[in-house]
Amino acid sequence: MKAGLTTSLGFALLGGIGIGLALSRARPPFRPPPDSAMPGGRLGAEIRLGEAIFNDPRHQAAAYVGNDLRCADCHLRAGRQAGSAPLWAAYVAYPAYRRKDHKVESFAQRLQGCFEFSMNGKPPPLGGKTLVALESYANFLARGLPVGPHAQGRLYRPISQPTTRPSYASGARLYAARCAACHGGNGAGLMANGTPVFPALWGKDSFNWGAGMADINHAAAFIHAFMPQNAPGSLSPQQAWDIATYIDSQTRPQDPRFTGNLAATRHLFHDTPFSTYGLSINNHVMGDPAETPPAGP
Ligand code: HEC
Ligand code: HEC
Structure with missing residues (x-):
């Protein structure tokens, strides 16, 4: 009797949730405006420059970039792709509190972070040409999207937990079979005539230890999607976790916040199960200055 009541209540609740889901599914996903909708004039020029920087920071923002990656390598379709940390969803989400720095950051400050860590470079000045152009481009892409931190499609689409403990050895095998043809057996990617064709996943030309992609959960989510x-x-999710564990257990440029002491730096910035920084893997200590390329310019 009692069980029957709980069950029917459960069904009623589930029914309610079903309707809620159906309603939210019915709302069409946000579509950022096409390039053809960019305005003319001085603002239009700024928006176009922002898109050019996003697609080719090495040449368009050289002073602040220390590798050959492009923003668009990790934020696909020039920052438009939902589930790939799209620029439009980010633009409306700031200022926001970030645990990484223990403070509330503006959108422009968040952009500075991706230069410092993902681009292994240095932060362009607030109010300077580079950031104003990127802010203009992001603002354009976000036209029509309500302000707030929960835009559908923000950040990387979450991946389910691994079923078994992620395995470096399985990741190595899968990497060789599924990834090395493009990204290279040594993770260095591929350049042709000075132009990057496939981005570097580790080594001196990749993102540094402070980057979001150096965290296994972010890498696994991106790789899986x-x-x-x-x-x-x-x-499978498990395969993505294995490969991400392998990639994020390789040499890469130093975390620019390195204090001179690996254990202290791990404690301050990498104290999560998703970072191998400061840990010993296959007899190599991750981030060991003796084996680690310096942080960027
Ligand atoms: C190596 C990959 C990589 C590169 C290159 C990269 N980013 Fe990111 N970026 C990330 C990751 C990972 C996140 C965090 C995603 C998450 O938390 O799910 C992120 C987050 C962001 C965010 C905040 C997103 C949000 O919704 O809060 C912005 C804005 C951003 N990046 C801009 C840039 C810009 C501009 C560049 C180029 C100058 C760049 N990124 C280069 C990987 C990268
Ligand atoms: C057919 C070539 C190809 C294959 C195979 C491939 N990638 Fe990529 N990968 C790319 C390209 C090109 C990009 C840049 C983004 C884009 O244009 O789609 C990229 C971007 C990335 C990035 C973000 C940029 C960076 O440097 O961190 C990661 C991480 C990544 N790939 C991991 C993998 C993994 C893991 C595999 C194997 C499961 C793999 N890729 C297989 C071509 C490839």
Whole structure:
């Protein structure tokens, strides 16, 4: 009797949730405006410059960039792709509190962070040409989107937890079979005539230890949703966790916040199960200055 009541109540609740889901599914996902909708004039020029920087920071913002990555390598379709930390969803979400720095950051300050860590570079000045152009581009992409931190499609699409403890050895095998053809057996990517064709996943030309992609959970989510680029969706969550564990257990440029002491730096900035920084893996200590390329310019 009692059980029956609980069950029917459960169904009633589930029914309610079903309707809620149906309603939210019915709302069409936000679509950022196409390039053809960019305005003319001085603002239009600024928006176009922002898009050019996003697609080619090495040449368009050289002073602040220490590797050959492009913003668009990790924020796909020039920052438009939902579930790939799109610029439009980010633009409306700031100022926001960030645990990484223990403070509330503006959108422009968040952009500075991706230069410092993902681009292994240095932060462009607030109010300077580079950030104003990127802010203009992000503002354009966000036109029509309500302000707030929960835009659907923000950040990387979360991945389910691994079923077994992620395995470096399995990640190494999968990497060789599914990724190395483009990103190289040594993770260095591929350059052709000075132009990056496939981005570096580790080594001196990749993102540094402070970058979001150096955290296994972010890398696993991205890889599961979008890689291999020629067959996205073909990896199981467990396979994505294994490969991310392998990639994020390799040499890469130093965290610019390195205090001179690995244990202290791990404690301050990397004290999570998703970072291997400061840990010993296959007899290599991750971030060991003796084996670690310096942080960027
Ligand atoms: C190596 C990959 C990588 C590169 C290159 C990169 N980013 Fe990011 N970016 C990330 C990751 C990972 C996150 C955090 C995503 C998450 O938390 O789910 C992020 C977050 C962001 C955010 C905040 C998103 C939000 O919704 O809060 C912005 C804005 C951003 N990046 C801009 C840039 C810009 C501009 C560049 C180029 C100058 C750049 N990124 C280069 C990986 C990258
Ligand atoms: C067919 C070539 C190809 C294959 C295979 C491939 N990638 Fe990529 N990968 C790319 C390209 C190109 C980009 C840049 C983003 C874009 O244009 O889609 C990229 C971007 C990335 C990024 C973000 C940029 C960076 O440097 O961190 C990661 C991480 C990544 N790939 C991991 C993988 C993993 C892991 C595999 C194997 C499961 C894989 N890729 C297989 C071509 C490939």
